[in-house]
Amino acid sequence: MKKTCKPAMLSRIWQASRRALNLEHSPPQVFACSQWQHGSQPVTSYLVYRWLLFLTVLSIGISSFACQRLPRLYKGPKVELNYLKWFIYFTNWGYLLIVLQAGLALMVVHRYRTQRSFNIPCEDGEIPMPRRQRTPLLCRVYWLAHTVATDLAFVITVIYWTLVHDPKIHEINALNLLVHGGNSLVMLLELAVTAHPVRAAHALFGAGAGLVYGVFSCFYWAVGGTDRIGLPAIYPALDWNKPASALGFVALCAAVMMLAHGVATVLAYTRSRLAAKLLPTRAPADRLTLPTH
Numbered sequence: 001m002k003k004t005c006k007p008a009m010l011s012r013i014w015q016a017s018r019r020a021l022n023l024e025h026s027p028p029q030v031f032a033c034s035q036w037q038h039g040s041q042p043v044t045s046y047l048v049y050r051w052l053l054f055l056t057v058l059s060i061g062i063s064s065f066a067c068q069r070l071p072r073l074y075k076g077p078k079v080e081l082n083y084l085k086w087f088i089y090f091t092n093w094g095y096l097l098i099v100l101q102a103g104l105a106l107m108v109v110h111r112y113r114t115q116r117s118f119n120i121p122c123e124d125g126e127i128p129m130p131r132r133q134r135t136p137l138l139c140r141v142y143w144l145a146h147t148v149a150t151d152l153a154f155v156i157t158v159i160y161w162t163l164v165h166d167p168k169i170h171e172i173n174a175l176n177l178l179v180h181g182g183n184s185l186v187m188l189l190e191l192a193v194t195a196h197p198v199r200a201a202h203a204l205f206g207a208g209a210g211l212v213y214g215v216f217s218c219f220y221w222a223v224g225g226t227d228r229i230g231l232p233a234i235y236p237a238l239d240w241n242k243p244a245s246a247l248g249f250v251a252l253c254a255a256v257m258m259l260a261h262g263v264a265t266v267l268a269y270t271r272s273r274l275a276a277k278l279l280p281t282r283a284p285a286d287r288l289t290l291p292t293h
Contacts, residue, residue: 021201023144028135031194088220090156104142148205152206157181207261
């Protein structure tokens with residue numbers, strides 16, 4: 001009897017884990033709408049918000065790349081600035097994800113902006129009825145990008161201002177504040193406005209992205225890569241000449257990433273509960289929303 005129950009229990013655990021980690025959610029239109037609207041199609045104000053946010057973060061990202069220069073307080077040997085080294089920094093990985101998720105969100109809104117609901121007839125007219133369907137690839141990629149961008153933004157802000165920022169080298173200017181503080185503000189705004197959920201199990205995606213960057217930094221060091229002023233470590237705390245210290249830093253970032261995702265999950269849950277209280281009257285489509293799994 002025990003031999004029969006054990007495989008069945010393991011199978012149930014495996015199936016539950018797969019459901020928690022997948023990127024399926026019904027109805028998929030929730031990815032195109034704001035938490036603070038009625039109906040199942042994106043409203044004009046949300047479309048305007050998506051365009052403004054995308055153009056803003058894109059402009060900041062382009063400025064961050066185009067306005068590269070050596071630190072004003074740098075007094076080391078003269079070096080030739082390599083613009084392509086902008087892509088080796090964790091901060092810029094995180095900001096690229098913010099731009100990506102903003103662009104994908106805009107595409108999702110435009111997709112569902114003109115799509116008609118699936119309707120069924122009734123005595124009083126037609127009631128929008130969402131179908132149970134597989135979440136479109138565009139929505140799944142957007143959800144993944146949004147999740148990882150949120151986790152990375154919070155971690156980058158915390159780690160930069162506590163462990164990386166050196167007032168003797170790094171000056172505090174508008175661009176520095178935007179990419180190391182504005183990034184978290186953008187994702188907090190996204191958590192407050194969007195309607196799709198944040199799943200606790202998806203913390204593994206953000207932690208995985210942090211580990212991928214750790215592997216990249218080790219490979220970059222191994223092939224002789226240097227930072228923008230010629231030092232062998234991209235970040236002082238991520239110096240692979242001291243492997244124990246570097247591994248500890250990667251582990252710390254992964255742990256903080258999990259904590260950051262927990263904060264995002266709580267904020268998203270609080271947003272949905274608050275919206276349910278402030279907007280008690282829902283359109284028929286909202287009352288007919290299918291379960292998550």
